[in-house]
Amino acid sequence: xxxxxxxxxxxxxxxxxxxxxxxxxxxxxxxxxxxxxxxxxxxxxxxxxxxxxxxxxxxxxxxxxxxxxxxxxxxxxxxxxxxxxxxxxxxxxxxxxxxxxxxxxxxxxxxxxxxxxxxxxxxxxxxxxxxxxxxxxxxxxxxxxxxxxxxxxxxxxxxxxxxxxxxxxxxxxxxxxxxxxxxxxxxxxxxxxxxxxxxxxxxxxxxxxxxxxxxxxxxxxxxxxxxxxxxxxxxxxxxxxxxxxxxxxxxxxxxxxxxxxxxxxxxxxxxxxxxxxxxxxxxxxxxxxxxxxxxxxxxxxxxxxxxxxxxxxxxxxxxxxxxxxxxxxxxxxxxxxxxxxxxxxxxxxxxxxxxxxxxxxxxxxxxxxxxxxxxxxxxxxxxxxxxxxxxxxxxxxxxxxxxxxxxxxxxxxxxxxxxxxxxxxxxxxxxxxxxxxxxxxxxxxxxxxxxxxxxxxxxxxxxxxxxxxxxxxxxxxxxxxxxxxxxxxxxxxxxxxxxxxxxxxxxxxxxxxx
Amino acid sequence: xxxxxxxxxxxxxxxxxxxxxxxxxxxxxxxxxxxxxxxxxxxxxxxxxxxxxxxxxxxxxxxxxxxxxxxxxxxxxxxxxxxxxxxxxxxxxxxxxxxxxxxxxxxxxxxxxxxxxxxxxxxxxxxxxxxxxxxxxxxxxxxxxxxxxxxxxxxxxxxxxxxxxxx
Numbered sequence: 001x002x003x004x005x006x007x008x009x010x011x012x013x014x015x016x017x018x019x020x021x022x023x024x025x026x027x028x029x030x031x032x033x034x035x036x037x038x039x040x041x042x043x044x045x046x047x048x049x050x051x052x053x054x055x056x057x058x059x060x061x062x063x064x065x066x067x068x069x070x071x072x073x074x075x076x077x078x079x080x081x082x083x084x085x086x087x088x089x090x091x092x093x094x095x096x097x098x099x100x101x102x103x104x105x106x107x108x109x110x111x112x113x114x115x116x117x118x119x120x121x122x123x124x125x126x127x128x129x130x131x132x133x134x135x136x137x138x139x140x141x142x143x144x145x146x147x148x149x150x151x152x153x154x155x156x157x158x159x160x161x162x163x164x165x166x167x168x169x170x171x172x173x174x175x176x177x178x179x180x181x182x183x184x185x186x187x188x189x190x191x192x193x194x195x196x197x198x199x200x201x202x203x204x205x206x207x208x209x210x211x212x213x214x215x216x217x218x219x220x221x222x223x224x225x226x227x228x229x230x231x232x233x234x235x236x237x238x239x240x241x242x243x244x245x246x247x248x249x250x251x252x253x254x255x256x257x258x259x260x261x262x263x264x265x266x267x268x269x270x271x272x273x274x275x276x277x278x279x280x281x282x283x284x285x286x287x288x289x290x291x292x293x294x295x296x297x298x299x300x301x302x303x304x305x306x307x308x309x310x311x312x313x314x315x316x317x318x319x320x321x322x323x324x325x326x327x328x329x330x331x332x333x334x335x336x337x338x339x340x341x342x343x344x345x346x347x348x349x350x351x352x353x354x355x356x357x358x359x360x361x362x363x364x365x366x367x368x369x370x371x372x373x374x375x376x377x378x379x380x381x382x383x384x385x386x387x388x389x390x391x392x393x394x395x396x397x398x399x400x401x402x403x404x405x406x407x408x409x410x411x412x413x414x415x416x417x418x419x420x421x422x423x424x425x426x427x428x429x430x431x432x433x434x435x436x437x438x439x440x441x442x443x444x445x446x447x448x449x450x451x452x453x454x455x456x457x458x459x460x461x462x463x464x465x466x467x468x469x470x471x472x473x474x475x476x477x478x479x480x481x482x483x484x485x486x487x488x489x490x491x492x493x494x495x496x497x498x499x500x501x502x503x504x505x506x507x508x509x510x511x512x513x514x
Numbered sequence: 515x516x517x518x519x520x521x522x523x524x525x526x527x528x529x530x531x532x533x534x535x536x537x538x539x540x541x542x543x544x545x546x547x548x549x550x551x552x553x554x555x556x557x558x559x560x561x562x563x564x565x566x567x568x569x570x571x572x573x574x575x576x577x578x579x580x581x582x583x584x585x586x587x588x589x590x591x592x593x594x595x596x597x598x599x600x601x602x603x604x605x606x607x608x609x610x611x612x613x614x615x616x617x618x619x620x621x622x623x624x625x626x627x628x629x630x631x632x633x634x635x636x637x638x639x640x641x642x643x644x645x646x647x648x649x650x651x652x653x654x655x656x657x658x659x660x661x662x663x664x665x666x667x668x669x670x671x672x673x674x675x676x677x678x679x680x681x
Contacts, residue, residue, distance in 0.1 A: 201668040230678055232670075243674070250667060250677035257680065275663065275679050315551030328554070330651075337556050344555065359550050361585070362557045363644040373557065391556065393651040394636030395595045398559070400646050407644060420644060421557065 058084050068102030070095035075102045094130040098123055098138075105131035112212030114191050115239040116151025119143035119166070119216040124154050144218050145207040148236040152207075152216070161205065161218040167267035168213040169194060169231040171280035174273075174333050178390055178399035181333055186270060188213030189280055190287050191240050193232040198225050199258065208237055221261035229267040230255040233279045235287055239294060241301055242286040244279045247309040252279040278332020282308045285335055286325075289342040292383050293350065296452045302349045304342075308332055318344035336380045336390045343376030351375075352459040354470030362400070362407075364418040367472040374424025375455070375476070377402075378432075382448045387429050389422075402426050403433070408501040415503055416468040423500055424473050430495055431480070442494035454479040464509055478508030489513030537658035539575045539628040543568045548652040550584055559648035560585040560616075561639045567654050574603065574627050577654070579637040582619040587641040590614055592622045594637055599630030600656065632657035 059078035063069065068077030075087040075095050089095050092107030110127035112118065118125040122137040136143045136154035144155040169192055172184035188211060195206040196219045204227065205219035221227055233252035234243035245251055254275055256267045271277045283306065290301050305324045307314070312329035318341045319326070325345060331337045347353040355372025364370075381387050387403040400422055407420035430441040432448040458479030459471060467474025477496075481489070489506065493513065496502045506513040549562040562582045569575045581592045593608035605624030614620065626635065636653045666678045 195670075203671050228680075230676075232676055234674070246677060248677075250675045251670075253676040253678035255678050255680045272681070274660075275681050313548075313551070315554030315556075317551075317553050317555040326553075328551070331556075340556060355555075357555065359552070359554070359560075359584075360557055361560045361643045361648060362646055373555070376555075389557075391649075393638075393649065394634070394653050395593070395638035395649065395651050397651070398640070398647060398649040405645070422644070422646070 067100055068097075070097055070102050075104055077102065092130065094132060096131065096133040098133040098135040105133060107131065112188070112210060112214075114211035114237075116145075116148070116191065116208050116210065116237050117153065118210030118212065118214060119145075119152050120214075124152060125210075126152075142218075143216060145216065148208065149238050151237070152210070158218055161220045163220060163262045164216065164218045165196065165229060165265060165267055166214065166216045167229065167269070169209050169215065169269045169271075170213050171271040171284075172273055172277040173281060173284075176333060176335050176390055176392060178388055178401075179392075179396040181392055184273060184277070187284075189231060189271070190284060191235040191237050192280075192283065193234045193236050195230050195232070196221075196227050197230055197255075198227050206236075208235070219261075223261055225261040226258045227261045228255045228258045229269065231269050231271070233276075233283050235283065239301065240287050240290045241303040242283060242290065242306060243304075244283045244286075244306040244308055246279070247307060247312050247314070252276045276310070278310065279308050281333055281335070282306050282327055282338055285338040286342060289339055289346070289379075289383055293346060296449060296456060298350055298456065302345075304345055316341055318342075318348065320344075320348040323349075330393055331391075334390065334392050335384065336377075336388070339380035339383050340373075340376045340389070342383075343379030344372070346379055346455075347372065347375060350460050351455040352463070352471045354472075360421065362420055362422050364409075364420050367416060367419050367468040367474075368470040370419035370421045370424050371472045371476070374419075374421035374473075375428070377421065377425040378428040378451070381425065381429060382432060382451070387433070389425070402429050406499060408499075409503070411497060411501045411503050413503065415466070415474050415505060416472075419473065419502075423502070427473065427495065427500055427502070428476075430499075431492075441499065442491040443488065446488070450480075450484060454483050458483055466508065473502075474504065474508075477504055478510070481506070481508055481510035481513070486510060486513050536572065537631055538569065538572045539626070539656050540567050540569045544654065546652045546654050548650050557648070559639065559641055559650040560587065560643060561590070561641050561650050563637060563639050563650055563652040565637050565652045565654055567656075570625070573629075574625060575656070576623065576625050577605075577635065577637075578621060578623045579652070580619050580621045581639040583614060583616055583641060585643075586613070586615045587643070588613045589642055590620055591640040592620060592637065593640075594622070594624060594635060595651075596626070596635060597633045599628060599633040600635055601627045601629055603627050626656070628656045630657065632660070 062084050064076050064078040064084045066078050068075045073089050077085055079085050087104055089104035094105050096105055109131045113125045113127040122143045124134040124136050124143045126132045141154040142157050146153050169189035170186040171189050173187045174184055175182035189209055190211045192209050194215045196204045196217055205217050207215050207217045209215045230253050254271050271280050308327040310329050314326050316328045316331050316337050317326050325341045353372040354368045356369055377389055388399050388401055390399040391397045402425050407422040409419055431443045431446040432451040434447045496504045544567045546565045550558045565579045567575050567577050590611045603625040609622050611620055633656050634653050636651045638649055638651045640647050640649045663679050669675055
């Protein structure tokens, strides 16, 4: 939003700092009321300031320059030398001064940055709360990589590593929808490890890509050395500790052609289906999932070890003992399957599940299994924001729509009855879909953060055990009312009993529903 | 004259680019299985698929697909997904049955001809479970194998191993 401070549009909030008398004087100046001008020629010699002087004074009064300055989350600049404009950078945005001027950066500017920052030449982008842009060169520094915790920063021009390579790592994604995969499209490899190596496989330097896939890597090597740039299927950032290995335990990696040290300043790496893009898809899904978990208050994430290899037939599963997540060779582009398994990692590390495991097909099963699987599916569809479970395969695979479908229970049975895992996911989606609600279910106002708050804050700690022994839907519902109060009793009753025919008794620790 | 002809033939032999031989549809009998995985945690269609491909000659093979539900189902559909490089010479591309019990099998057989250098043929079984049509696929590769991707393995400074490809 831009407000022009011309005429009598006053920024009293800013002027107020000057004290009432000075503020009033400056305000009047800004309004153009400049005292008597006997002959009306605006001649300063007359003792009255001209209109242009008055406007110029407005810029002076607010300390505004043509380049602009940052004040209270807004850009204040003098435009055309005659008026002051204030541009509010808005919620989540920030005012930054770089490259000779002030400007607003919206929250969207962070989309390509990530937790370790980004170098754009010697401009440093950081998004640690709000976007920030720093001109390292203005301080006689360069933009470089410190380590996997600090990431990119302004650093002293490093004499020890005089060579620099910039570039991007991208991989071919294929967007998933029910029954089909879209044609390959290059997307950024977010937060992946990139190294410069010599011909003896000695690592000379290592950095991580920003979320736009870009990297800046500084290194030293003899001019006669042959070096290459290699991207690895691993995120080393402490914010996203995940790696993807093949069935033999090797990271997937793709290298540039070798070149003489210092001879190349730009390297672009594109990982295609033929060179293993599915592994990078698995990595990106885990990065995406970890970002969601971190955004909901989990500050320290446990390492995750993903295994995927073309042609493998291991099945897809998560193993809690070693935090390993195994994806079947057929599931490389199956984002929902990958995120469903990520959901089991989430349950294991930050929430709770007593899933007995075993083969399952969505038909009514042990409520602990229904909770474990349905809860994991909800994590997947909530991260994607699309209420479909999809398992793609030759011939189109299969899918389940989870917004309008109802896999009902039996009102005449107990809370411990066998349930469909689909019903668990459907209930959680209906509770969380808020403004995305397409079926006008009874739980209109619920949100995904509210559901996550119960998963993390209630099931993630000590909690009561009702319903079937072990964690099940009943326990999550108890946690819902304990965390969010009984205001949703009526709508939850309609949702659970009328729509899903589930005989929840509304008798948890939050007290009886009215 | 005989000498001139011999030289001409030799030149022709040296200058003509010999077309690579068409790859065989399958070198020997191949069996592909896709069954509910014991360790898998994702929901899986309760049906097992076994596809057997037996070569008839260089370009033709007999494909037999057997679908066996692992739980009683109300219906079963078994279908072949044939790309443009493959011709169905005989047999049906699909079959549908009503309710069948766990352990009962249905079989689809067809003779295929590979017209291109390589193709993937899939057999897909679909079964309804609690109102959801779930599917399982078994894919058989015909003809030339995909080009081998050269890789190089080494250890990173922290001991992690990497398998690097360089396209």
